[in-house]
Amino acid sequence: MEILVCVKRVPDIAENEIQIDAAGTDIEREDLVYSVNEPDNYAVEEALQMVEREGGSVTVVTVGGEDDEEVLRREMAMGVGHGVLLSDDRFGDLDGRGCATVLKAFVQKGRYDLVLTGVQAEDGCAQVGGMLAALLDYPFASLVTSIELLEGGKLKIGREIEGGSREISAIELPCVLSIQTGINEPRYVGMRGIRQVASVPIPRFGAADLAIDTEMLQARVRRVDYFVPPAGHGAEILQGSREEKVEQLVELLKTKGGLN
Amino acid sequence: MGDHIESIAQASYWLVRGRDLFLFLYLLGLASFAFIVTRRLAPLLAARSDPRFDRPLVRLGRVLQYWLAQWRHPRYRFAGLLHLLVFAGFLILASRAFALLGLGISDRFASFGATGWYGSVRAYAATAVFLCMVVAAIRRLAFRPRRYPRSADSILLLGLIAILMAADGVFESSELSPPSLPANSLSWLLRAALGSMPPAILVKLHLTSYLAHSVTFFILLCYRPFGIQFHVETSLFAIYFAKLERGTVKPVAWGVPDAELDKLKSFGVKHFSDFTWKHILDFYTCADCGRCAEQCPAATVGRPLAPRDLSIRARDYVFRSYPVFGPSRDGLPVIGGLFSEDEVWSCTTCGACEAECPLLVEYIDKIVDLRRGLVDDGKIPQSLHKPLKALESRGNPFGKPEKKRADWTQGTAEIVNGASDIGTLYFVDSITSYDDRIQNIGRATARVLRAIEGTPAILGARERDSGHDVRRFGEEMLFQALRDHNSEAIRASGARRIVTADPHAFNALRHDYRDMPPVEHISQTAARAVRTGQLRWNPVESGVYAYHDPCYLGRHNGVYEDPRDVLDSIPGLRRVEMKRCRDRSFCCGGGGLALFYEPREQERMGVRRVRMAAEAGATVLVTACPFCMVNIEDAIKVAGLEGQMSAIDLAELVDRQMAN
Numbered sequence: 001m002e003i004l005v006c007v008k009r010v011p012d013i014a015e016n017e018i019q020i021d022a023a024g025t026d027i028e029r030e031d032l033v034y035s036v037n038e039p040d041n042y043a044v045e046e047a048l049q050m051v052e053r054e055g056g057s058v059t060v061v062t063v064g065g066e067d068d069e070e071v072l073r074r075e076m077a078m079g080v081g082h083g084v085l086l087s088d089d090r091f092g093d094l095d096g097r098g099c100a101t102v103l104k105a106f107v108q109k110g111r112y113d114l115v116l117t118g119v120q121a122e123d124g125c126a127q128v129g130g131m132l133a134a135l136l137d138y139p140f141a142s143l144v145t146s147i148e149l150l151e152g153g154k155l156k157i158g159r160e161i162e163g164g165s166r167e168i169s170a171i172e173l174p175c176v177l178s179i180q181t182g183i184n185e186p187r188y189v190g191m192r193g194i195r196q197v198a199s200v201p202i203p204r205f206g207a208a209d210l211a212i213d214t215e216m217l218q219a220r221v222r223r224v225d226y227f228v229p230p231a232g233h234g235a236e237i238l239q240g241s242r243e244e245k246v247e248q249l250v251e252l253l254k255t256k257g258g259l260n
Numbered sequence: 261m262g263d264h265i266e267s268i269a270q271a272s273y274w275l276v277r278g279r280d281l282f283l284f285l286y287l288l289g290l291a292s293f294a295f296i297v298t299r300r301l302a303p304l305l306a307a308r309s310d311p312r313f314d315r316p317l318v319r320l321g322r323v324l325q326y327w328l329a330q331w332r333h334p335r336y337r338f339a340g341l342l343h344l345l346v347f348a349g350f351l352i353l354a355s356r357a358f359a360l361l362g363l364g365i366s367d368r369f370a371s372f373g374a375t376g377w378y379g380s381v382r383a384y385a386a387t388a389v390f391l392c393m394v395v396a397a398i399r400r401l402a403f404r405p406r407r408y409p410r411s412a413d414s415i416l417l418l419g420l421i422a423i424l425m426a427a428d429g430v431f432e433s434s435e436l437s438p439p440s441l442p443a444n445s446l447s448w449l450l451r452a453a454l455g456s457m458p459p460a461i462l463v464k465l466h467l468t469s470y471l472a473h474s475v476t477f478f479i480l481l482c483y484r485p486f487g488i489q490f491h492v493e494t495s496l497f498a499i500y501f502a503k504l505e506r507g508t509v510k511p512v513a514w515g516v517p518d519a520e521l522d523k524l525k526s527f528g529v530k531h532f533s534d535f536t537w538k539h540i541l542d543f544y545t546c547a548d549c550g551r552c553a554e555q556c557p558a559a560t561v562g563r564p565l566a567p568r569d570l571s572i573r574a575r576d577y578v579f580r581s582y583p584v585f586g587p588s589r590d591g592l593p594v595i596g597g598l599f600s601e602d603e604v605w606s607c608t609t610c611g612a613c614e615a616e617c618p619l620l621v622e623y624i625d626k627i628v629d630l631r632r633g634l635v636d637d638g639k640i641p642q643s644l645h646k647p648l649k650a651l652e653s654r655g656n657p658f659g660k661p662e663k664k665r666a667d668w669t670q671g672t673a674e675i676v677n678g679a680s681d682i683g684t685l686y687f688v689d690s691i692t693s694y695d696d697r698i699q700n701i702g703r704a705t706a707r708v709l710r711a712i713e714g715t716p717a718i719l720g721a722r723e724r725d726s727g728h729d730v731r732r733f734g735e736e737m738l739f740q741a742l743r744d745h746n747s748e749a750i751r752a753s754g755a756r757r758i759v760t761a762d763p764h765a766f767n768a769l770r771h772d773y774r775d776m777p778p779v780e781h782i783s784q785t786a787a788r789a790v791r792t793g794q795l796r797w798n799p800v801e802s803g804v805y806a807y808h809d810p811c812y813l814g815r816h817n818g819v820y821e822d823p824r825d826v827l828d829s830i831p832g833l834r835r836v837e838m839k840r841c842r843d844r845s846f847c848c849g850g851g852g853l854a855l856f857y858e859p860r861e862q863e864r865m866g867v868r869r870v871r872m873a874a875e876a877g878a879t880v881l882v883t884a885c886p887f888c889m890v891n892i893e894d895a896i897k898v899a900g901l902e903g904q905m906s907a908i909d910l911a912e913l914v915d916r917q918m919a920n
Binding site: 012015016033035079188189193195196 | 521522527635636637638639640642644645646648649650652653654659660661663735736737738741
């Protein structure tokens with residue numbers, strides 16, 4: 001089974017104090033630390049585990065510039081065989097459709113049985129996976145929490161639906177799946193692993209290599225504003241004896257949907 | 261059997277001459293023993309290298325202390341006393357045993373040790389050993405301490421040794437014209453019981469007891485390499501080759517320089533043969549006495565780890581995989597097969613097990629090597645991914661920006677700027693730099709240093725995490741990156757001396773870093789200032805204080821007195837000692853990455869610790885480690901002791917009480 005996983009480099013929310021820039025249309029990018037979009041790690045881990053079971057190989061791809069090679073190498077250190085960078089000056093300011101267009105062109109260059117994405121990018125809109133499937137005319141399932149290979153080129157997939165329930169579906173290959181976090185426990189990538197793949201060549205493809213109609217890359221959605229929500233009232237401190245506090249807490253959890 | 265009793269060698273056993281019978285028996289016994297030991301050596305020869313052949317005099321000194329003088333045994337008084345007696349008895353009886361065996365072959369051995377001072381000493385030694393076996397067996401059967409496993413094996417071994425002693429006694433007392441026996445010794449008592457028997461019976465007893473002695477001797481010899489008694493043979497070597505440096509961690513592979521580590525195919529212990537030969541010798545040597553497990557904080561709070569289990573399970577595995585008969589079949593993955601992941605991550609590397617083991621068995625290096633194997637395979641607890649990634653990109657496990665690393669100072673310390681000459685560098689480390697509560701320890705430390713020797717300098721944004729626990733959690737390459745960064749920054753600062761208030765950083769700078777200026781913990785600096793009269797105190801009004809020894813200050817670096825001296829110099833301060841203190845201190849829960857690990861346990865270590873403090877009557881628990889502070893302050897809340905007990909760092913206490 002040949003699996004392609006689309007990954008993205010994003011500012012790490014755990015390691016940055018995100019601030020909005022003076023223009024208010026972007027975040028302050030100086031002194032930011034980047035990492036692989038967290039859900040993408042789960043997609044890569046799932047791909048690696050499938051290949052360990054069924055055979056085949058995994059390729060990771062990202063759209064971006066030189067800096068984005070870092071995330072490809074991190075995924076390669078997990079055990080992914082190939083990394084590909086889709087890079088072109090014209091890929092600079094893509095919206096979801098533009099990104100899906102670039103990826104679609106790359107998918108069509110190869111023969112992939114399965115395309116995975118993370119459920120959404122931490123700085124994104126969770127739309128590339130669906131759009132990519134539509135452009136490719138592949139079946140698509142989102143929020144996937146389990147994958148099992150069935151006979152006859154089909155997958156049995158579990159999806160998370162509202163309220164913690166699961167839905168099981170069959171889907172035909174080739175298809176696109178967006179992977180929900182929690183589907184597995186991604187393996188750790190240490191310094192040693194990253195150093196070992198530091199010199200593996202990463203091929204690059206531009207718009208011309210992929211024969212992309214650059215018309216399609218024009219962003220139709222443009223970000224106009226960022227704002228920090230006003231601070232709320234802060235935490236609610238429960239009052240009373242220990243028993244009363246526990247009772248109130250259980251009541252609150254019930255009404256807010258934390259307990260079924 | 262014949263009725264010659266003048267000579268065992270000449271006597272006849274079922275028509276076989278004694279000499280022939282015993283020659284055959286001894287050769288068979290020795291050959292079997294040699295064969296078994298050779299097979300036991302096979303896995304050691306296949307194991308990884310471990311250079312332990314240096315400093316013979318130091319090693320010999322340790323043999324004298326820990327082997328011959330049984331230094332650590334009396335830490336458990338009764339068991340220790342029994343062991344001391346048996347060990348001394350064995351040493352005394354060794355030459356008697358050989359002479360006795362010799363008697364089966366030649367009469368020339370007859371005169372050795374029969375009478376004279378050695379004759380009485382060894383007779384009483386045998387009596388003592390016999391009694392010890394009886395007492396030990398009763399203890400194991402009727403009053404078994406919890407740390408002993410229920411095992412028929414140990415009773416069998418006690419029995420065999422008792423038989424050996426008794427057989428010698430019967431042999432000696434059944435002589436027809438015996439020499440005078442030492443009063444009240446085992447043979448003297450037996451003589452009193454047997455003296456009236458007819459000579460024919462005595463002759464039979466004499467010959468039979470000799471045979472029994474010889475057979476038991478060789479059964480015992482050949483049975484020992486199959487269980488805990490193997491330590492009789494291995495302990496001398498295990499102690500001679502024991503690790504000499506405290507506080508250090510073994511390199512990934514001996515003889516491979518850091519720059520060439522990338523060329524190694526695999527890191528750490530993944531298969532049994534990835535252990536070093538000394539580590540396998542340790543497995544053979546463990547006597548399963550359970551002292552380590554009783555002292556181990558992880559085992560105490562119900563984590564899935566007990567040090568001796570590691571040794572005994574590994575030993576049983578070697579015995580199965582490298583059997584005495586048949587081909588070796590080593591291949592089981594160590595994690596998942598022999599040990600569980602939870603077990604390996606449960607250790608806080610506090611070192612209580614190693615401080616207790618009478619045979620100097622090592623555990624921390626093995627745990628770290630096992631973790632290195634897991635890290636190499638990408639198998640680390642999910643809760644550690646983020647802190648490790650943050651350490652890589654931001655140099656601290658919290659993912660805070662580097663530029664905020666010196667925000668805690670509020671003017672108490674100056675950042676090294678390269679221009680001015682600095683004497684003392686204060687190495688702060690991550691938790692003191694970024695944790696709101698612990699920053700207070702940082703400011704207190706800086707103020708104490710200012711009072712003693714002037715405003716300290718810090719590296720500020722150039723400092724990274726010391727990496728102490730990154731290394732101990734098995735992420736060696738990340739540790740080395742942090743170490744190299746810090747080493748360069750420290751050298752560039754021109755510091756002539758480093759002070760830190762964090763024992764983990766202290767241990768890292770002392771033992772994991774190379775070519776550093778002298779490093780001191782703030783408690784040492786303060787103690788010296790007390791001795792030279794540089795610190796003056798405001799008296800303490802109230803409270804009962806107990807000092808909690810941080811593992812990496814006490815056990816791993818031997819700093820026990822300085823913090824206590826500082827406390828005792830403060831007028832009005834009433835100090836009590838917890839039962840578990842100094843090298844038996846009980847770990848608070850672990851520092852560094854251990855703060856991020858979510859163990860399976862019944863109780864927190866810290867909670868156990870604050871209960872110990874309460875038991876000692878303390879109302880203030882003094883620590884000297886930022887991680888202890890985090891764990892103990894949490895534990896005071898969890899244990900419901902808020903209002904009755906508080907925790908304070910030694911630096912905070914000095915800062916509060918000093919009148920400078």
